[in-house]
């Protein structure tokens with residue numbers, strides 16, 4: 001099987017021996033900062049650097065002393081699941097002035113540090129850039145005052161900096177997501193789901209104020225995720241007559257049968273004159289004009305609290321490692337970079353350009369150039385804004401009507417979170433364009449049985465927050481039943497079909513498309529939206545529902561590990577779903593800080609298992625109490641969960657005990673994650689737009705596609721083209737982008753084999769004068785020593801047991 005390994009980076013262990021590097025967190029804390037700190041420390045140690053924490057952000061740098069401490073591998077153990085930042089963060093006024101920065105420079109040089117990883121927001125990164133620009137003049141001043149030696153001045157004449165954007169606000173231009181934003185959205189969505197139920201009981205209006213400073217991202221996405229009736233964001237102040245518009249919207253919703261309303265207000269919301277719009281102002285408007293019972297809830301710092309989401313942990317891991325590599329490879333004359341995320345790819349962007357662009361948004365807002373502010377926030381922001389507006393208009397769009405369109409929407413496969421949001425958005429936009437939409441219940445079986453429901457605007461109200469598949473779903477594919485499917489489609493005059501589901505939806509579409517020559521009635525546009533927790537459908541990098549599943553697994557792993565507190569050394573073997581696809585096991589392994597994640601795509605032998613068991617034992621010997629091993633349900637028929645349990649139990653005797661957890665259907669999740677809600681909504685919109693073309697009968701391959709997310713773009717790929725990109729017996733796409741994350745998972749788990757793999761599996765006739773051969777020997781030596789320490793520990797433990 002072909003794997004997407006193109007992006008694999010080869011870096012030798014110890015390649016940058018002796019370099020001094022420091023990592024710190026600054027500005028408002030955010031969830032995921034710990035994952036980034038952990039990753040920086042471990043990658044730096046892997047590369048042979050001496051790595052320091054600077055506690056309390058710039059304040060610790062200015063104060064020096066105990067605030068600058070060397071970090072060890074174990075210093076970052078057991079922190080990945082924690083919110084906030086274990087090394088502290090601060091807003092430091094002293095650093096804004098030169099004397100403060102002078103003290104900071106002296107403290108860094110005293111500790112031999114001239115490489116900095118800054119994890120913070122735009123302010124922190126601006127400060128770091130200024131510091132770097134001033135560095136040589138600061139050194140001149142320190143040297144002239146005799147506070148550093150000439151040697152030190154020479155040795156540390158250059159300051160390298162790399163930025164990681166850690167902030168819940170997602171206000172930094174250049175990255176799709178800043179570390180912490182996704183977790184803040186989790187908090188907001190949980191809170192709004194909670195207020196919605198009480199609002200329903202009392203028929204109330206809730207105005208929820210969310211953070212974000214001058215950026216409306218959190219407000220905008222949470223408005224989409226929570227079906228808010230009205231929203232205020234700073235980048236697009238409401239029209240001057242907003243009080244009337246707002247009240248009319250609320251009344252319209254009530255007339256349509258809604259018992260409650262949600263209004264999302266960004267803390268930075270302003271009117272078109274630039275004056276703040278507050279929760280109390282909005283409340284007064286509603287109470288005075290329409291006398292609805294209204295409450296204001298300010299979510300405040302709750303949004304910055306709690307455990308990081310799976311996404312933020314993974315983002316922190318990826319960005320942290322990339323930052324250290326970028327720092328080590330930085331040339332003195334090159335511009336400093338910020339590590340960003342573009343789609344699924346980590347990219348390095350010029351830090352100052354991003355800071356300037358970020359500042360330009362503020363300027364555009366100050367100039368009341370709202371369109372410019374939106375454009376500068378990026379395409380995704382503008383698209384989200386459009387999505388929100390489209391779904392909140394109750395009126396039909398008279399300008400673009402397609403009244404002859406009769407489109408069916410159904411699920412095929414297992415339920416996945418986000419499916420309902422997708423149906424809601426699809427139904428509403430289609431209705432908006434004058435189409436007739438039929439919800440087909442219970443998949444292909446329901447279609448054949450004629451379970452068609454004509455959908456109205458209000459039929460899908462409240463669907464975004466619902467897990468599972470409200471239309472019902474089944475795994476049946478129409479192999480032997482094409483004739484019956486065609487009969488029903490004809491009966492209901494269906495001239496377009498949307499399938500939202502997993503590999504079975506893909507198969508159904510392929511079967512129907514291939515049957516077009518036999519059944520001309522199937523010459524209708526057919527679209528598949530991949531939606532499965534397994535993330536195994538070709539034509540997309542991410543399928544709907546997989547983010548919720550990942551969060552479920554991550555949370556369960558946290559709980560399982562915690563359950564062993566007080567228990568002596570224990571290893572948990574956790575089996576995840578996914579069929580043959582190792583996506584969930586790998587990503588949950590990264591998010592959970594797992595020691596290993598076994599997947600089908602990456603072959604492993606008994607030797608690997610043996611090595612991992614010894615590795616685990618040696619970690620335990622060094623004081624680690626708990627181990628986490630993930631295995632995908634189909635990673636290997638013979639080395640199944642029971643086998644692994646027995647292996648770990650047997651080999652761990654006297655050192656640790658083992659337990660197995662097979663997670664099963666709980667991975668499908670309860671309430672959808674914010675990402676799945678918003679992805680489902682956006683995919684539904686894209687699908688509805690796709691169907692607005694004339695629905696002419698044609699067997700053109702472009703009329704049967706998969707709608708996926710590829711490199712952050714919504715992409716329509718003809719299903720016929722995807723056939724050759726698929727391994728059908730394994731139900732897998734041939735290329736899977738996430739396989740490139742495997743080496744990182746192993747490095748962060750201190751899995752020595754990873755980057756020396758070539759060394760270990762080297763042919764025996766390797767010339768002995770090569771570096772690779774030397775590495776091979778060193779690796780052998782390391783493993784041998786580890787084994788000895790395990791054996792020694794084992795003997796000690798056994799002796800102790802005998803004494804009892």
Ligand SMILES: Nc1ncnc2c1ncn2[C@@H]1O[C@H](COP(=O)(O)OP(=O)(O)OP(=O)(O)O)[C@@H](O)[C@H]1O
Pocket residue numbers: 026027028029058090091092093094095096097120121122123124125126127128130166167168169
């Ligand atoms: N222009 C600047 N020059 C020097 N230092 C700065 C500058 N701007 C910010 N800093 C330093 O960075 C710290 C954090 O900045 P700020 O409070 O703007 O938060 P941030 O990094 O933007 O994060 P967030 O906005 O997410 O809270 C400041 O307290 C200060 O120490």
Ligand SMILES: O=P(O)(O)OC[C@H]1O[C@](O)(CO)[C@@H](O)[C@@H]1O
Pocket residue numbers: 028121167168169211212213267304
């Ligand atoms: O924690 P503090 O200092 O009260 O700052 C709150 C601000 O920090 C953030 O949480 C992050 O920048 C903003 O959303 C909010 O305006």
Ligand SMILES: [Mg+2]
Pocket residue numbers: 027121122123167
């Ligand atoms: Mg900021």
